[in-house]
Amino acid sequence: xxxxxxxxxxxxxxxxxxxxxxxxxxxxxxxxxxxxxxxxxxxxxxxxxxxxxxxxxxxxxxxxxxxxxxxxxxxxxxxxxxxxxxxxxxxxxxxxxxxxxxxxxxxxxxxxxxxxxxxxxxxxxxxxxxxxxxxxxxxxxxxxxxxxxxxxxxxxxxxxxxxxxxxxxxxxxxxxxxxxxxxxxxxxxxxxxxxxxxxxxxxxxxxxxxxxxxxxxxxxxxxxxxxxxxxxxxxxxxxxxxxxxxxxxxxxxxxxxxxxxxxxxxxxxxxxxxxxxxxxxxxxxxxxxxxxxxxxxxxxxxxxxx
Ligand code: AHR
Numbered sequence: 478x479x480x481x482x483x484x485x486x487x488x489x490x491x492x493x494x495x496x497x498x499x500x501x502x503x504x505x506x507x508x509x510x511x512x513x514x515x516x517x518x519x520x521x522x523x524x525x526x527x528x529x530x531x532x533x534x535x536x537x538x539x540x541x542x543x544x545x546x547x548x549x550x551x552x553x554x555x556x557x558x559x560x561x562x563x564x565x566x567x568x569x570x571x572x573x574x575x576x577x578x579x580x581x582x583x584x585x586x587x588x589x590x591x592x593x594x595x596x597x598x599x600x601x602x603x604x605x606x607x608x609x610x611x612x613x614x615x616x617x618x619x620x621x622x623x624x625x626x627x628x629x630x631x632x633x634x635x636x637x638x639x640x641x642x643x644x645x646x647x648x649x650x651x652x653x654x655x656x657x658x659x660x661x662x663x664x665x666x667x668x669x670x671x672x673x674x675x676x677x678x679x680x681x682x683x684x685x686x687x688x689x690x691x692x693x694x695x696x697x698x699x700x701x702x703x704x705x706x707x708x709x710x711x712x713x714x715x716x717x718x719x720x721x722x723x724x725x726x727x728x729x730x731x732x733x734x735x736x737x738x739x740x741x742x743x744x745x746x747x748x749x750x751x752x753x754x755x756x757x758x759x760x761x762x763x764x765x766x767x768x769x770x771x772x773x774x775x776x777x778x779x780x781x782x783x
Contacts, residue, residue: 495753496526498546500556502583503534505630505663506691507719511783512557512582512739519742525749534559534630534662540567547574553749555579557598560632561586568592577752581745583634590760594752597744597762599737601635605642607735607768608686608714613650615712615732622650622683625675626658627668627696629688635737636660639688639716656682661692668692672699687715690722690734697730708732718769720781726774734774736766739783 497520501513513529520527528551532538536559546554547570554576558564564585571578572592580596616622626643629636640658647653657675661667668687675682676699685700687693693715700707707713707730715722718736725731744762751758769777 494524494526495553495749496528496549496551497749498528498542498549498551498554499530500539500542500546500554501529501531502539502557502559503531505534506665506689506717507721507783508689508691508717508737508739509663511719512741514783515740515742516555516581516745517742519746522743523746523750525746532559536560536563540564543567543571547571547576550574551576552753553577553579555581555745555749557582558585558634559583559630561634561637562632565589565592579745579748579752581741582739586634595748595758595760595762597741597748597764599635599764599766601638601737602642602645604635604716604735604737604766605639605644606646607642608639608716608733609643609646611733611735611768612653612684612686612714613647616650616653620652621681622653623679623681624653624655624684624686625672625679625682626655627661627671627685627687627692628658629660629663629692631660631662633663635716636663636688643686655686661687661695663689663691665691665695668695669699670695672696673702676700676703676705682711685711685713687713689737690715690717690719690725690731693731694721694725697725718781720778720783723769723774723778723781726769726771727778729771732771734769736768738764738766 530542578593582598697707712732
């Protein structure tokens with residue numbers, strides 16, 4: 478970003494620390510809290526000055542934050558878009574101001590790939606597939622498996638992609654049916670509320686597929702309140718593997734977790750330095766992730782950092 482560097486004397490010119498404006502989604506989940514911490518700690522370690530804003534899961538707040546970073550002439554903007562669409566105008570404003578943008582965690586659905594330099598984050602479709610593949614194996618020999626799905630925030634990349642990946646994988650087993658699917662907004666309270674409604678209107682639920690741990694943890698509360706045993710009467714599959722999720726898995730209340738790593742900070746700061754220095758970066762950086770069974774959760778729990 479030439480223009481901004483000239484104006485601030487920072488960044489590529491090497492005169493001062495790089496200034497990054499980071500527009501976070503919110504604080505909706507344990508994952509998000511860990512992600513924020515990672516970004517803040519990594520910025521500090523990398524000597525990058527971080528301007529941080531929390532959009533409380535509202536796109537208009539994120540757009541406002543990005544506009545204010547443009548006005549402040551930061552060297553680089555990083556953000557995790559709450560939803561996929563509706564970013565072209567503000568990203569064009571950043572481009573015209575010569576401020577490079579890095580997408581982190583979530584993607585935008587934009588035709589114009591020149592509006593951002595790179596996208597660092599997980600493959601959410603692959604995560605959904607892994608969840609579905611586990612269920613296909615677990616459903617062998619069963620004649621009917623009724624699934625309720627707790628979706629993430631409507632319009633968010635992880636909600637769209639985790640739904641799609643799961644649906645694709647479970648096609649392999651026609652006895653698996655998704656009988657209800659609704660958003661719980663990636664929050665514990667959202668997951669609990671939607672699960673309460675699902676339990677009232679569906680007499681036979683065999684499996685909950687929650688797009689994140691927090692909604693799964695909320696569903697556990699609803700299932701227990703209804704006098705059923707989570708992990709036994711109703712199996713639960715989630716995504717993330719934050720500490721509380723892995724704990725519930727080790728305790729037998731969740732049956733399987735697909736990992737989504739929130740620890741993106743170090744990679745983000747590396748990419749930011751390169752982008753500000755005008756070096757080329759890969760257009761996509763995919764996070765390495767694993768999966769956890771109940772046994773693996775017991776073994777992994779003591780080392781989980783978040
Ligand atoms: O974008 C990543 C998702 O957002 C996480 O899986 C979820 O917990 C968070 O809210």
